[in-house]
Amino acid sequence: MLSKSKHLDAFLRFGPQRTWNMCVQVVHKRFCSMNESPELPNWVKYPLDGSSVVDSVDDFVLPTTVNYVSTKKVQDCKISMPSKITDNDVEEISTILKSLYTSPEEVVKALDHCYVVVSESMVEKVLKRFSNDWIPAFGFFRWYQMQSTYKHSANLYDSVVDILGKTKMFDIMWELVVEMFQLGGLISLTTMSKIMRRLARGGKYVDAIVAFREMERFGLSKDIVAMNVLLDSLCKERGVEYALDAFLEFKNEMPPNSHTFNVLIHGCCKARQLNKAQWALEEMERCGIHPCVISYTSLIEAYCREKDFRKVDAILDEMQSKGCPPNVVTYTIVMHSLGKAKETYEALGIYERMKRNGCVPDTSFYNSLIYILSKAGRIKDANNIYEDMSKNGCMPDVTTYNTMISAACDHSQVENALKLLQEMEETLCKPDLKTYAPLLKLCCQKKWMRILFFLLDDMFKKDISIEIGTYCLLVNGLCKSGNLGQACLFFEEMVLKGLLPWSNTYSRLVKELERKEMETEKEKIRQLMEQAKSMQQPC
């Protein structure tokens, strides 16, 4: 592993990308020289002979009591790797795309001499991997289009539209949509939904409405399904007012259905506009549509947020009397809110009430129960519920694992956390960003740099794209534990990826650099922040 000063030196001399690659290479070399080839499952790379892997930098010794993968499994992996060639090709393309480019054209040029067999599924994989980096993603897509085997695929176009929208490159996104239109038959409701959702997320509410209004110009019919997508996008992205306006504009053109009203009621409730939610509920009844369990549950959620549990009880009773009894979602919301309000006893009472009413808990319900129990410090009870749920026919999902891992990390139980991560692999439950976040945080806190890099590399291989929150978590965590060199590296990498660091992350890093009198680095970070700000697209 590179030492701290070497990191910093590399950071100042080569910039982040090369330094990052160097780090990853060093980690790779270590693991590869220990045991098997790099394509094998990650856990295999730990020594299987019972010896410990000790690193001079880390003070953490990887647990050897956990038998991660049996030797038999290792052999199985070597034999059955049907997609091995494709995987290698994905890796090869990824390595090229990981360099820094200033334009998609540059990416196309870089890929010019790349002779790999490309298939649509492989392109999908690469696009997913780079879904937070529009330049490599779009450049790669353009390069793929130039290959002789290329055939237009609506799916791939949709993916690229989504990436461009996600990274707020709306002008380029529209150019691509026009291209899709000209090629014919490529624009669908899926495309339009992505456009409307991404515009709304970027705060461009009016543009989202215009996109819907003009749908027919792209050869699609405006229907209630599309309108519900529009209203939902606006509501979910803090644009309830726009949603209500759009509803009034289009309601005569397209008769609303119960989805429409539930979207609006939920949106108003989330925006804490209870009077407007009430209006939507009445409007629903005026249209001859009865409020359903979803409508009531949205209201209950709103009162839960206000901690008005008396009102919640009243609505629960009203639901029963109107023959629209609460379901597992309703109970989850009430129990979770009581738990968060530190009323654990009452929360568990809801669990009893639900059982009494013959409502069966599901995985999400158990997840919530595990969460409130661990937050209340009742780890043992949480573990018991975790053991029980599969017996009751509810398989743990990614949220179950994330909650359990987070609880384990909160109590510095790394071995348990890693054991759970391993269990996910065995049960084919795909981890996500939230799985790794508490682990990364703990690594920063404890200065386990080797494991930190191992986990980051593992994430990349599992197509878990690191985003702004993760970078800030890393920078903050490393500031806290005093590894400023590495914190600077991550900061730079984040900026060069076009992300705008959170202002408190920036201030914290600057403050720490000041305290340690690292003036050169401080100046560099200041310039990077300026660069990041100037790179942002005005909304």
Next chain:
DNA sequence: TGAAGTTTAA
């Protein structure tokens, strides 16, 4: 990811 619920935070 999409009509409601469960992880998470500077």
